[in-house]
Amino acid sequence: xxxxxxxxxxxxxxxxxxxxxxxxxxxxxxxxxxxxxxxxxxxxxxxxxxxxxxxxxxxxxxxxxxxxxxxxxxxxxxxxxxxxxxxxxxxxxxxxxxxxxxxxxxxxxxxxxxxxxxxxxxxxxxxxxxxxxxxxxxxxxxxxxxxxxxxxxxxxxxxxxxxxxxxxxxxxxxxxxxxxxxxxxxxxxxxxxxxxxxxxxxxxxxxxxxxxxxxxxxxxxxxxxxxxxxxxxxxxxxxxxxxxxxxxxxxxxxxxxxxxxxxxxxxxxxxxxxxxxxxxxxxxxxxxxxxxxxxxxxxxxxxxxxxxxxxxxxxxxxxxxxxxxxxxxxxxxxxxxxxxxxxxxxxxxxxxxxxxxxxxxxxxxxxxxxxxxxxxxxxxxxxxxxxxxxxxxxxxxxxxxxxxxxxxxxxxxxxxxxxxxxxxxxxxxxxxxxxxxxxxxxxxxxxxxxxxxxxxxxxxxxxxxxxxxxxxxxxxxxxxxxxxxxxxxxxxxxxxxxxxxxxxxxxxxxxxxxxxxxxxxxxxxxxxxxxxxxxxxxxxxxxxxxxxxxxxxxxxxxxxxxxxxxxxxxxxxxxxxxxxxxxxxxxxxxxxxxxxxxxxxxxxxxxxxxxxxxxxxxxxxxxxxxxxxxxxxxxxxxxxxxxxxxxxxxxxxxxxxxxxxxxxxxxxxxxxxxxxxxxxxxxxxxxxxxxxxxxxxxxxxxxxxxxxxxxxxxxxxxxxxxxxxxxxxxxxxxxxxxxxxxxxxxxxxxxxxxxxxxxxxxxxxxxxxxxxxxxxxxxxxxxxxxxxxxxxxxxxxxxxxxxxxxxxxxxxxxxxxxxxxxxxxxxxxxxxxxx
RNA sequence: GCCGGUGUGGUGGAACUGGCAGACGCGCCGGACUCAAAAUCCGGUUGGGGCAACCCAGUGAGAGUUCGAUUCUCUCCACCGGCACCA
Numbered sequence: 039x040x041x042x043x044x045x046x047x048x049x050x051x052x053x054x055x056x057x058x059x060x061x062x063x064x065x066x067x068x069x070x071x072x073x074x075x076x077x078x079x080x081x082x083x084x085x086x087x088x089x090x091x092x093x094x095x096x097x098x099x100x101x102x103x104x105x106x107x108x109x110x111x112x113x114x115x116x117x118x119x120x121x122x123x124x125x126x127x128x129x130x131x132x133x134x135x136x137x138x139x140x141x142x143x144x145x146x147x148x149x150x151x152x153x154x155x156x157x158x159x160x161x162x163x164x165x166x167x168x169x170x171x172x173x174x175x176x177x178x179x180x181x182x183x184x185x186x187x188x189x190x191x192x193x194x195x196x197x198x199x200x201x202x203x204x205x206x207x208x209x210x211x212x213x214x215x216x217x218x219x220x221x222x223x224x225x226x227x228x229x230x231x232x233x234x235x236x237x238x239x240x241x242x243x244x245x246x247x248x249x250x251x252x253x254x255x256x257x258x259x260x261x262x263x264x265x266x267x268x269x270x271x272x273x274x275x276x277x278x279x280x281x282x283x284x285x286x287x288x289x290x291x292x293x294x295x296x297x298x299x300x301x302x303x304x305x306x307x308x309x310x311x312x313x314x315x316x317x318x319x320x321x322x323x324x325x326x327x328x329x330x331x332x333x334x335x336x337x338x339x340x341x342x343x344x345x346x347x348x349x350x351x352x353x354x355x356x357x358x359x360x361x362x363x364x365x366x367x368x369x370x371x372x373x374x375x376x377x378x379x380x381x382x383x384x385x386x387x388x389x390x391x392x393x394x395x396x397x398x399x400x401x402x403x404x405x406x407x408x409x410x411x412x413x414x415x416x417x418x419x420x421x422x423x424x425x426x427x428x429x430x431x432x433x434x435x436x437x438x439x440x441x442x443x444x445x446x447x448x449x450x451x452x453x454x455x456x457x458x459x460x461x462x463x464x465x466x467x468x469x470x471x472x473x474x475x476x477x478x479x480x481x482x483x484x485x486x487x488x489x490x491x492x493x494x495x496x497x498x499x500x501x502x503x504x505x506x507x508x509x510x511x512x513x514x515x516x517x518x519x520x521x522x523x524x525x526x527x528x529x530x531x532x533x534x535x536x537x538x539x540x541x542x543x544x545x546x547x548x549x550x551x552x553x554x555x556x557x558x559x560x561x562x563x564x565x566x567x568x569x570x571x572x573x574x575x576x577x578x579x580x581x582x583x584x585x586x587x588x589x590x591x592x593x594x595x596x597x598x599x600x601x602x603x604x605x606x607x608x609x610x611x612x613x614x615x616x617x618x619x620x621x622x623x624x625x626x627x628x629x630x631x632x633x634x635x636x637x638x639x640x641x642x643x644x645x646x647x648x649x650x651x652x653x654x655x656x657x658x659x660x661x662x663x664x665x666x667x668x669x670x671x672x673x674x675x676x677x678x679x680x681x682x683x684x685x686x687x688x689x690x691x692x693x694x695x696x697x698x699x700x701x702x703x704x705x706x707x708x709x710x711x712x713x714x715x716x717x718x719x720x721x722x723x724x725x726x727x728x729x730x731x732x733x734x735x736x737x738x739x740x741x742x743x744x745x746x747x748x749x750x751x752x753x754x755x756x757x758x759x760x761x762x763x764x765x766x767x768x769x770x771x772x773x774x775x776x777x778x779x780x781x782x783x784x785x786x787x788x789x790x791x792x793x794x795x796x797x798x799x800x801x802x803x804x805x806x807x808x809x810x811x812x813x814x815x816x817x818x819x820x821x822x823x824x825x826x827x828x829x830x831x832x833x834x835x836x837x838x839x840x841x842x843x844x845x846x847x848x849x850x851x852x853x854x855x856x857x858x859x860x861x862x863x864x865x866x867x868x869x870x871x872x873x
Numbered sequence: 874g875c876c877g878g879u880g881u882g883g884u885g886g887a888a889c890u891g892g893c894a895g896a897c898g899c900g901c902c903g904g905a906c907u908c909a910a911a912a913u914c915c916g917g918u919u920g921g922g923g924c925a926a927c928c929c930a931g932u933g934a935g936a937g938u939u940c941g942a943u944u945c946u947c948u949c950c951a952c953c954g955g956c957a958c959c960a
Binding site for chain 1: 874875879884885886887888889892896897898899900914939940941953955956958959960
């Protein structure tokens with residue numbers, strides 16, 4: 039086969055893409071006699087076109103998938119579309135295109151882009167979350183969760199994005215702003231569907247420790263998000279009443295310093311205790327606003343259970359209803375927030391903890407001899423020694439927390455409790471383009487789940503997108519009016535749709551089935567061999583922005599499906615790689631910054647092999663990648679050099695085979711030949727190690743560049759010389775193939791091999807051939823390099839020592855003093871300590 | 874504020890378990906080819922000193938441990954990320 043003289047990816051790449059697609063070479067079959075490897079990249083939202091972040095993400099995943107395949111694994115490497123979401127609906131409002139049309143057109147275009155990148159997906163498993171075949175399972179899981187009490191409806195204050203006209207989950211509010219559109223989020227009271235993720239809070243937290251293959255940073259973020267804290271629930275009896283205010287505190291040791299109690303505005307007692315409803319409304323309007331602390335005195339008092347003190351009850355805008363009991367005790371001396379509040383409303387500040395240093399410095403000071411007359415300038419929030427705390431004075435904070443908790447418990451006025459920051463996951467969205475929540479409301483029967491036989495509840499097509507007046511589903515009678523599944527009477531359908539994070543919480547499970555499998559229906563409802571085989575995902579790759587959101591929801595969903603008896607594992611992702619952002623000119627690529635690089639342009643100009651190679655070479659995957667147009671040219675230059683070596687030596691190489699080189703007979707080789715052969719084996723070893731060790735592709739590629747540099751300078755003079763060259767070229771192409779599959783395939787074929795490299799297996803190296811014949815010994819005197827010496831490998835420490843001390847240059851240095859010590863590091867250096 | 878991370882040439886980044894700092898790429902400088910340029914190829918490239926062999930300094934700053942520290946410990950500085958009335 040002839041080879042073009044110049045490397046032209048525009049001719050090479052389409053040829054191989056066509057070859058792979060026509061033979062469906064990346065199709066994966068379930069085969070439990072083989073070792074499996076499930077390699078998954080986060081699927082994209084079909085926004086219209088892919089961006090460089092996708093190129094990087096998918097290039098990383100493709101290298102891993104191809105590498106594992108060459109290592110003999112049965113690799114599952116699927117792709118799909120996170121296809122529900124607001125942009126489609128906004129496009130409908132703005133341009134009058136139906137969200138479905140807009141979405142499917144985008145998918146079609148983006149699929150073409152992914153294929154142009156030469157990614158090794160099994161498209162038969164493609165998942166599109168907006169198709170009824172997919173979202174019917176969201177609905178089925180929802181109904182199951184309803185049965186198990188894991189889905190429920192309640193009225194609560196929720197995060198409302200005025201621009202998106204919908205609620206947001208806590209995880210979707212970033213800095214008080216909407217994660218999608220950056221609008222300021224407000225609090226609004228609404229009836230909402232929730233998934234009881236808190237039921238799994240403890241398990242999600244403790245099994246964090248099993249996530250050994252995740253970046254520690256992400257595990258830590260999950261732990262912090264779940265936010266477990268130990269504390270005490272204490273009862274403050276309301277004066278002239280039988281009722282108690284239950285407060286939650288982690289600082290039972292400060293109970294004697296309580297000077298007031300605060301209720302959250304939505305707390306049920308707030309409305310009962312406050313007489314002036316206008317004032318209560320005012321403070322309720324300020325609920326959740328971070329800027330200023332505001333309070334309202336109820337005129338009522340309650341009794342501190344530890345000392346019987348009478349303390350005023352306030353309503354305070356900063357007290358959260360959703361955490362703890364919705365009521366707090368306020369200790370201004372030891373909590374800065376309470377301190378600020380006390381100063382503002384002129385409430386007493388009573389110090390009950392003193393810093394430990396005072397006591398250490400002056401011996402044990404009785405609590406009565408407290409420091410006098412120095413008012414606190416700020417709250418003292420650290421632990422210390424209790425003072426003015428009755429019989430607990432003199433206790434250390436840590437001990438006092440235990441002892442006081444026990445005291446309250448014995449009195450029946452409190453108990454030890456555990457609290458989590460994690461809240462239940464609100465999934466209702468007041469938008470059209472999402473999974474309909476499969477529930478109907480009947481005047482007689484109340485909330486009725488849609489029976490399984492009526493699933494899926496399909497999104498109606500006959501809707502209008504005006505952008506006003508809430509969800510278009512509210513205006514669709516064909517959707518809205520139903521008969522009750524229980525009594526047959528008139529009923530109304532739920533018009534809220536599900537958060538799209540529901541879709542992505544289990545898509546990795548759906549991939550485990552061949553898209554055309556007719557038995558799918560029963561397989562998703564009970565334990566199937568496919569799920570047992572493929573799950574969990576061995577390697578998951580995506581952006582760190584989902585550290586809590588998607589990754590936490592997926593961990594939750596996997597457990598729910600486990601408890602439904604569908605899946606055997608609890609953790610969905612064994613190993614997680616969070617890739618860095620793509621940066622250009624010091625900022626994340628974005629339209630507004632005008633620093634975007636268009637993948638289409640890049641592929642057209644340099645080819646996808648070059649695009650992939652650069653994004654893998656410029657930085658290790660977990661770090662941010664600094665885009666450089668010059669760097670891309672460098673990658674292209676490198677591939678051209680590989681091409682040129684092959685095209686220059688094509689005919690001579692085709693006449694030889696390289697097989698017998700590894701048997702050890704290298705006596706006929708020149709010095710250069712031996713060197714190249716050694717470098718070849720060293721490179722196979724190095725590239726393998728770099729991929730295995732945390733997927734450091736950048737150093738793997740640099741090793742390949744070194745090998746190619748040596749090949750460029752090598753001039754074979756005889757048959758055995760060409761054998762060496764051919765061996766070097768073949769190994770290079772095999773090693774290169776996960777990174778740049780098209781050019782590898784083209785050159786592989788050109789030198790006379792059968793195409794489809796992935797089936798050839800990963801190359802091996804010969805430890806003997808990889809070994810250096812001699813090494814450079816570094817000679818140090820007192821830790822400074824003073825000389826270098828070439829020595830043969832395999833010498834003993836004593837021999838090395840003798841050689842080093844006998845070196846001509848050493849003699850001068852050693853004249854200066856007495857040798858105190860000689861340290862020999864095998865194969866590296868000798869350090870002579872002279873004093 | 875709390876938690877976590879990072880800091881290495883002009884630049885992106887290398888450096889196994891504490892053992893030659895700066896691999897590889899980019900840029901720059903010099904050379905070859907060319908009427909010339911582009912492309913390509915070859916050589917050089919941490920800073921300072923020296924004709925040179927070499928010498929000195931050097932991984933954000935300062936200390937410490939060690940024969941030896943980019944790597945381990947402590948303090949500080951700068952930047953980045955997460956959380957933030959979570960009681």
